[in-house]
Amino acid sequence: MKKMFVCTFAILCLSANITAQTTKDVRKERQEMRKASKSELNEKASKAARKDAKKLTKEGWITAPGALPLEKQLDKSYMMQMEYDDDMYPKYLMGEAMSIGENYDAAKMQALELAKQNLAGQIQTEVTALIKNSVANQQLANEDASSLTQSIMGAKNLISQNIGRTITVMECYRIKTNKNKEVLVRIAYNGAMAKAAAKRAIQEELNEKGEEIHKKLDEILGW
Template identity: 60%
Template sequence: MKKNVFFCLIGLMFLSLNFAFAQEKSAKEIMEERKEIAKLSKKALTEKASKDARKEAKRLKKQGWQIAPGALPLDKQLDKSYLMQYEYDENGYQKYLMGEAISTGENYDGAKMQALELAKQNLAAQVQTEITALVENQVANSQLSAEDAATVTKSIMSSKNLISQSIGRTITVMEVFRTLDNKNKEVLIRIAYNSAMAKQVAKNAVRKSLESEAEDLSKDLDKLLNW
């Protein structure tokens, strides 16, 4: 039951992010959606976190990690992270990619921004790996020459920064910090990003990279990988 409530909540959250673009919606419809989100949010908060989440939260607290003021309790954050990691689309693929990073700074905000950027780079690296695997599979099936595959792989590897910069709004599923002996702040961030959106970002980045040196190959790749 808890998983169903959570998945409904995530779906409604995405709907709420599109309010600005859904001008055809009436003010009444928007208010009804917001009320539903608030209702489900309250129910999710009152439900008890899973045993694994509570156990992990206890371990992290012993290591000095704590939540920022106003953030969800640590066990709730972990529960949210676990649920999203095990959510799959209709084709059996993971619905969300998860990126995690830790950064240290003299102040909380600086460390948080750096950790978020590193987490996005972590996501970009995962996307790179997945797209590279697709290309290698095409080579194995003799649908792409080794030379063309090498060109595509080179473009994929050089597009990491572009992929990272192009990643849009992510979902922060976990945000904790601890104060070190030297008073610096260490921040741990875990983010989620829709896999389908991540792949589209990667496709656009690879296309852009290939257009400058192998436009025909870019078109062939679209056909081979069904892009």
């Protein structure tokens, strides 16, 4: 009984240490992100971002009070689009959309939903490219690739439903002549999470295709 108590106590202590370490790591990561954000805020936006921001401003686009300036939003968006993982898969995928409404919040929500649909289309494109690449590298037979491609092309709505939390990297609006608000948003989604969303969607389409093709899907998407 005493040995069991000692073992239980040791496990609890170990769990507490792991939790404390995890919390410490998360806090450290957030502090580093905050420091990087402050540094980035003080830096001058890229020439391309300043040029595009000037063009958007001429077209009547403005940012909401308290939001980052357009050039900063664009700069962040461009930098995120240039990041790739070790497999040369985009670290972030981007979706963009516009919506018009009498109410700003309603127009924004609609734009975000449309951006998610656009993002789902981007995920489709990237995963289809991975499937084609696997055929070129002789990792996958043509018939299996065809089956997976058909599944991914028919799973856009399912992918959209499986998309989790996105990052809004750009948000601006302009007022139309009839006083309606036109909202433009650009969202980013983690590449690994995008592949996970695609995998879940394809698996729903492949429920009757057998276990073997599911394993091949895991290999293609890096699982």
